[in-house]
Amino acid sequence: MEKPLSDKVALVTGSGRGIGREIALRLADDGATIIVHYASSKAGADDTVAEIEARGGTAFAYRADIAKRAEVADLFRAIDRMPGHLDIVVNNAGISGGGKLADLKDAQVETIVGVNMLGPLYVASEAASRLRDNGRIINFSSSLAKYPMAGDGLYSAAKRAVESFTESWARELGARGITVNTVIPGATSPGMMDNSSAHRAFFENASPFKRIGKAGEIAAVIAFLASPEASWVSGAQILANGAANT
Numbered sequence: 001m002e003k004p005l006s007d008k009v010a011l012v013t014g015s016g017r018g019i020g021r022e023i024a025l026r027l028a029d030d031g032a033t034i035i036v037h038y039a040s041s042k043a044g045a046d047d048t049v050a051e052i053e054a055r056g057g058t059a060f061a062y063r064a065d066i067a068k069r070a071e072v073a074d075l076f077r078a079i080d081r082m083p084g085h086l087d088i089v090v091n092n093a094g095i096s097g098g099g100k101l102a103d104l105k106d107a108q109v110e111t112i113v114g115v116n117m118l119g120p121l122y123v124a125s126e127a128a129s130r131l132r133d134n135g136r137i138i139n140f141s142s143s144l145a146k147y148p149m150a151g152d153g154l155y156s157a158a159k160r161a162v163e164s165f166t167e168s169w170a171r172e173l174g175a176r177g178i179t180v181n182t183v184i185p186g187a188t189s190p191g192m193m194d195n196s197s198a199h200r201a202f203f204e205n206a207s208p209f210k211r212i213g214k215a216g217e218i219a220a221v222i223a224f225l226a227s228p229e230a231s232w233v234s235g236a237q238i239l240a241n242g243a244a245n246t
């Protein structure tokens with residue numbers, strides 16, 4: 001049976017670990033060739049590639065710090081040398097934390113804004129002219145953007161910015177059939193949630209399901225948005241947080 005993403009090429013940023021790894025595996029299972037992007041997790045990225053190949057798929061690993069525009073440009077020059085054309089971009093990479101707003105050091109501001117806001121902007125900007133018609137850009141926010149908490153204010157603000165420019169992208173690229181959407185996960189594992197065991201019970205109780213989300217459940221949402229069936233969903237914000245109020 002034909003797979004929904006046969007003949008498609010998908011870039012998944014930050015797919016050496018966490019939610020990104022699950023997305024890469026899922027899109028590969030759906031037939032896409034995967035560009036497994038990483039920044040520091042080379043071993044994880046190689047492992048994601050190996051797992052995709054073991055399942056009969058095709059994948060390549062590339063490194064870039066997405067907060068640095070020149071490195072993102074290099075990443076796309078490397079993609080240009082690959083066979084095929086880019087169809088799907090999943091702007092998954094992100095970094096949590098920061099601390100109380102008044103205490104943030106310049107380097108923290110640069111990193112939180114750089115990775116969570118400027119990185120997705122740089123990646124989508126390089127992708128826009130390369131994506132084939134009817135392509136897909138899927139950006140990542142967080143339920144912490146909807147329900148900001150003390151200690152994560154800049155992360156929340158950066159994610160809100162992503163939600164906002166995603167709507168602009170959707171209007172700028174719609175004439176070519178390209179959809180651009182934001183997925184808003186709640187607390188999810190494996191992922192950055194695993195770094196903060198103190199918060200885990202809080203987030204489990206915040207959902208009527210009394211658990212946190214599974215990375216595979218986020219990957220399933222991405223798989224739908226990446227599929228041809230999602231051609232009329234664009235500029236949307238899709239909350240996947242088990243009805244939690246945080």
Ligand SMILES: NC(=O)c1ccc[n+]([C@@H]2O[C@H](COP(=O)([O-])OP(=O)(O)OC[C@H]3O[C@@H](n4cnc5c(N)ncnc54)[C@H](OP(=O)(O)O)[C@@H]3O)[C@@H](O)[C@H]2O)c1
Nearest residue numbers: 014018019038039040041066093094142187188191192193
């Ligand atoms: N897990 C959750 O509870 C949760 C909730 C809401 C939203 N989210 C969002 O979901 C997305 C995935 O999060 P996750 O939980 O899977 O996080 P994670 O396990 O901490 O993984 C973060 C990913 O981002 C990449 N990354 C970090 N800094 C980077 C940089 N400078 N350049 C390029 N890549 C960089 C990392 O790559 P390397 O390891 O290679 O450095 C890693 O693959 C993020 O956008 C996050 O904000 C997660």
